[in-house]
Amino acid sequence: MKILLSILMVVLLTAASFAQTKAPSESAMDRFLRYVKIDTQSAEDQPAPPSTKKQLDLARLLEKELKDLSVQNVRISKWGIVYGMVPGNLADNGKVPTIGFIAHMDTSPSVSGANVNVIVHKNYQGGDIVLPNDKTQVITAAQNPDLKNLIRDDVITADGTTLLGSDDKSGCAEVMTMIDILRNNPQIKHGNIAVAFTPDEEVGGGIDKFDIEGWGAKFAYTVDGEQLGDISNETWxxxxxxxxxxxxxxxxxxxxxxxxxxxxxxxxxxxxxxxxxxxxxxxxxxxxxxxxxxxxxxxxxxxxxxxxxxxxxxxxxxxxxxxxxxxxxxxxxxxxxxxxxxxxxxxxLNMKEVLKNYPQLTDYAIEATKRAGLTPEIRPIRGGTDGSNLTARGLPTPNLFTGGHNFHGKLEFNSRKGLEKSTETLVNLVQIWAEKSKK
Ligand SMILES: [Zn+2]
Structure with a gap:
């Protein structure tokens, strides 16, 4: 009973502490709604990244926003990768490993991402969601069991004629909003944080050009997963x-x-x-x-x-x-x-072959998810990720959820809560790394 009470206290305290943080200068949702308006569709079989020049439109915007948020060493490589470093605010940042976060800017070549007309279904009340500009496109409650967790949330979709671009502009918005929150809340203690936004994840090739050494992270997470709570530390x-x-x-x-x-x-x-x-x-x-x-x-x-x-x-x-x-x-x-x-x-190689030697990456992500009031679920990926490439090259990189669903299609969706809880989890995660590493 005593243990239960103290667990309850910790939960209440951490919940209260995030509620007390000062809001970001722009919400994750507002950022997301801006990013999806920029067409960043990648293309197959191009000689070098970025496979489409339009991805640089978003890269340049993210570069500017990072600089506006006082991120250091911000640059776009000739391959279109945006890098930056958020300095830690600890007495000795050297005691905490530099943690990296990566989201990809491009959207799938399989469905158009041009002129995305975002629909915000405010205060969703349950049931199927018919997309207004192509009524054959229906997000059904039967095929999307997570919808029942989004009642009274603001659900975000496209209009039925394009994909939404949640994959992975959700990740871009969440990483950027995390930086924004940390800047507005110096009481939140964290070590150095490396951030990167990559082109051409959907067509492969972009990650081959990733400058692991120059970036400086010891461990990293891709923020490119789906349902709230899903953490992936295994691939084929x-x-x-x-x-x-x-x-x-x-x-x-x-x-x-x-x-x-x-x-x-x-x-x-x-x-x-x-x-x-x-x-x-x-x-x-x-x-x-x-x-x-x-x-x-x-x-x-x-x-x-x-x-x-x-x-x-x-x-x-x-x-x-x-x-x-x-x-x-x-x-x-x-x-x-x-x-x-x-x-x-x-x-x-299955990233688990490497990640099993660094269980703290997954453990801290689980803890961060719980502190956001979510239920963590370890979900193996029946495929590879940019993290498999990085892990094999010496940068252990599991994958975290973004709140998004139905990637690569017109039925893609996310929600206000999806974006905000994912962002909160990232803020928790950098704190946990600082807490656990100082000892
Ligand atoms: Zn993705």
Whole structure:
């Protein structure tokens, strides 16, 4: 009982303390509504980031806002990445590791992000939300169970003709508002904070140009997740296998006894995939990995098939590779004249393989989420993130929620509470790092 009471006191005190903080000069919501008006759609298959010049419109605005908030060392790299450093306000900032926050500026190439017409559904009362300019676009309560947590909140959507851009302008607005709150509240103690806004997350390539050393963070978080409370410290471990079938081509008119058509062996190989095992993307979810043939070239002389191998555990990846090799062996036995090569290469590693050595990154994020009155949920990502790239390069970087939903589509939404609670969590997080590291 005593313990319960003291927990209650801590909860009440921390809740009260955030309520007492001085408001930012601009709310997370107002910032967000400004950012989504700027078209930052990225494009596939461009030679170098930023893939579209219009992303620089937002980059330059964020650069100016960082400077206005007295952030130091603000710069835009030639790749369109915006960097800055918020100095700590501790007696000895050196005792607390520099923590980084990253949000991406671009929106998905799959749906237009031009002329976003934002609709704020004030004091949402539950039920389906029909988007006014295309009434076939409906955010249904049935398919969006989190909507029931947003009753009396202000829900933010586009008008049904574009995406909203919550992914990831929510993250941009939340990181910027965190800086604003810290500036207005010097009583909130924190170490040095590195911030960055990146282009081309949706098309890949932007993060390859990220200057980890110049930025200065020891640990970082991407602010690019979804539902309030969701924290991700796991991604797939990914390998790509290529199976090549070598036959022998000759003119079909004089091919008797000479031609060895590799296509039959390739077809046999695919036909040997069991219906249910190994698992396929279309039959799996949650923590279950898969193998997935996704592209091929076929001709008499040479055929090849590319296969994605995905699992959260390296042992699972190894087991799937073993299975593929067994299928290769079976086909090889049936087609001894076709030489079959198997090779595979690493795509990226589950960030957990690194993050397990730094449990405090996740623990402090959980604590920060709880202090914001939210329920933390650890959710593995069935894919990779910019954080997987950074983690593999030596900067451990899990992913935090933004309050957004339905990324990359016209049904995207966030809410006032989503933006504000995510921002509050970031403010809590930098305090927690300062509290825990000083000892
Ligand atoms: Zn994103």
């Amino acid at each position: 471990s990914a390998r790509t296998a290529t199976v090549t079938f070598h036959g022998k081509n000759t003119h079909p008119g004089t091919a008797k006894g000479i031609m060895i058509n590799s296509m039959y062996a390739a077809g046999d190989f695919l036909g040997n995939f069991p219906d249910n095992a190994p698992n396929r993307p279309e039959t799996t979810e949650k923590r279950v990995g898969f193998v997935h043939p996704y592209s091929s070239t076929l001709s008499e002389e040479t055929s090849s098939i590319k296969i994605l191998i995905r699992d959260f555990d390296l042992s699972g990846v190894a087991a799937k590779e073993e299975l593929l090799k067994q299928i290769v062996a079976k086909t090889q036995a049936k087609y001894p004249n076709v030489k079959i090569d198997y090779e595979s290469k690493l795509g990226y």
